[in-house]
Amino acid sequence: MNYTEKPTALIMIFGATGDLAKRKLFPSLYRLYKRGKLSDRYAIIGVARRELTNDAFQKSVKTSIQAAIKDCDDLDSFVSHFYYHSHDVTDSSSYLSLKTMANDLDQHYQLDGNRIFYLAMAPEFFGTIAEHLKSDGLTEVSGFKRLVIEKPFGHDLESAKELNNQLRQAFSEDEVYRIDHYLGKEMVQNIEVIRFANAIFEPLWNNRYISNIQITSSEVLGVEERGRYYETSGALRDMVQNHMLQMVALLAMEPPIRLNTEEIRAEKVKVFRAMNMLEGEAVKENFVRGQYGRGTVDGVDVPAYREEQMVNPESNTETFVAGKLSIDTFRWKGVPFYIRTGKKMAAKSTKIVIQFKDIPMNLYYQTEKTLNPNLLVIHIQPEEGITLYLNAQKAGENVETTPVKLNFANSGIDGNTPEAYERLLYDCMRGDATNFTHWDEVSLSWSFVDKISEVWENTKAENFPNYEAGSMGPRKADELLEKDGFFWWPVDHLKYK
Numbered sequence: 001m002n003y004t005e006k007p008t009a010l011i012m013i014f015g016a017t018g019d020l021a022k023r024k025l026f027p028s029l030y031r032l033y034k035r036g037k038l039s040d041r042y043a044i045i046g047v048a049r050r051e052l053t054n055d056a057f058q059k060s061v062k063t064s065i066q067a068a069i070k071d072c073d074d075l076d077s078f079v080s081h082f083y084y085h086s087h088d089v090t091d092s093s094s095y096l097s098l099k100t101m102a103n104d105l106d107q108h109y110q111l112d113g114n115r116i117f118y119l120a121m122a123p124e125f126f127g128t129i130a131e132h133l134k135s136d137g138l139t140e141v142s143g144f145k146r147l148v149i150e151k152p153f154g155h156d157l158e159s160a161k162e163l164n165n166q167l168r169q170a171f172s173e174d175e176v177y178r179i180d181h182y183l184g185k186e187m188v189q190n191i192e193v194i195r196f197a198n199a200i201f202e203p204l205w206n207n208r209y210i211s212n213i214q215i216t217s218s219e220v221l222g223v224e225e226r227g228r229y230y231e232t233s234g235a236l237r238d239m240v241q242n243h244m245l246q247m248v249a250l251l252a253m254e255p256p257i258r259l260n261t262e263e264i265r266a267e268k269v270k271v272f273r274a275m276n277m278l279e280g281e282a283v284k285e286n287f288v289r290g291q292y293g294r295g296t297v298d299g300v301d302v303p304a305y306r307e308e309q310m311v312n313p314e315s316n317t318e319t320f321v322a323g324k325l326s327i328d329t330f331r332w333k334g335v336p337f338y339i340r341t342g343k344k345m346a347a348k349s350t351k352i353v354i355q356f357k358d359i360p361m362n363l364y365y366q367t368e369k370t371l372n373p374n375l376l377v378i379h380i381q382p383e384e385g386i387t388l389y390l391n392a393q394k395a396g397e398n399v400e401t402t403p404v405k406l407n408f409a410n411s412g413i414d415g416n417t418p419e420a421y422e423r424l425l426y427d428c429m430r431g432d433a434t435n436f437t438h439w440d441e442v443s444l445s446w447s448f449v450d451k452i453s454e455v456w457e458n459t460k461a462e463n464f465p466n467y468e469a470g471s472m473g474p475r476k477a478d479e480l481l482e483k484d485g486f487f488w489w490p491v492d493h494l495k496y497k
């Protein structure tokens, strides 16, 4: 593994005129450059069908960086390393000229034959591109070659296997970097540190002391222009199969024996293997699906999902999922992991709430009043930090308790934490695959999700739409916890009632 601080590489971005490249990849590369994390020996080739000169491409890269970052300087020098290759990826004849361009840039910038192929394109092209990269000799390099692949990685286990087999014809498993951008988020990466670097948490991190764990990732946005993709995906495939289950794995895994890619992944894989697979009736008991109807978001009336562009007016696609997961290990047996995610909800928020069990005897209230449970809240976004909710004595009162909060706000570098894509690009350039998903994780998470989609696809959701846009989802999602004696801690302010 190459852990050089300032890595050198040629990065080919397939889909370089697309939304992801403009909004995330170019600004992230620029931030790396500004933070001094790129060596001068780098070159970027943008690939897409439309005809563009290098100049026009460089201008569009500059514009997208300026749109994403205030006060950027040094842009001309940064974008002077960008080149463009107009090319339909399904057209076999264009790969040879791409290879010539890559070899020339390799020599010109002395890139040591290191290549990163970033597939920021619709997934149906992933396999074709990988095959051509090999058959047309673009992967014959003297340095490293790495393939970065965007989501979705397949539509179900079968299609994911097929895609994986295609990729593996050209790249070995350790050369494939499957992006899950949640793994690049500062506070998602912090889960391991909070757990494994604090003596006060790890001894409590089990079914003796934790009563339940709640992970919420709610969005205010709807499907926007992505109706076509979303209709075949839904919230289960779009968010649960990847981001939500990855967060579960990080919360539930055993401490790795070493902090390296292999050991961390091995522990995460064990969590996926221990997840109780739900089938048939168990899916109905433990998972709730929802679809938004009309409603009000930030004071504005918004249409129902079925009225969105490129959405079937009778769509059965879920825009919300809540579920209860069980992890059958010594550590976790009996502790429900509740997850919920959805579009057009009341708040944009990703939070993890770890609720601790009540103490065995309440010395402070002899009445119907109960002590508030201790909570550890990990704020993933928009705010980043942790809060620990404790009970303390109310000032001036005689053994009257009051909830207190210990807050840590993560303020990052210069108050500006690196973007998820910035970290992930840098990790990939350094050859650190820890925060990318291994095939074993992908296949196990698809096996879990496929069982749920099987049930949902075979039974029409009679009650859709079943939540109002601007709410926190359908009533049934609350009932899921109520029947276990819990409730969702409110994500907007997470205050005690």
Ligand SMILES: NC(=O)C1=CN([C@@H]2O[C@H](COP(=O)(O)OP(=O)(O)OC[C@H]3O[C@@H](n4cnc5c(N)ncnc54)[C@H](OP(=O)(O)O)[C@@H]3O)[C@@H](O)[C@H]2O)C=CC1
Residues within 6 Å of the ligand: 014, 015, 016, 017, 018, 019, 020, 021, 047, 048, 049, 050, 087, 088, 089, 090, 119, 120, 121, 122, 123, 150, 151, 152
């Ligand atoms: N946008 C986002 O926020 C996110 C996107 N993703 C994933 O990233 C990938 C890209 O998404 P996004 O950027 O939104 O998609 P866009 O539709 O915005 O961009 C697609 C890109 O592919 C190019 N393209 C399309 N067909 C061909 C072809 N036959 N040959 C060569 N180039 C082609 C297009 O350029 P041209 O028309 O000039 O050929 C364009 O540059 C997808 O897998 C998506 O799921 C994942 C997470 C978030």
Ligand SMILES: O=C1O[C@H](COP(=O)(O)O)[C@@H](O)[C@H](O)[C@H]1O
Residues within 6 Å of the ligand: 151, 217, 219, 238, 239, 350
């Ligand atoms: O992968 C995806 O994630 C986004 C949510 O990401 P976030 O970083 O804003 O929380 C989601 O909107 C999109 O549908 C999904 O494909």
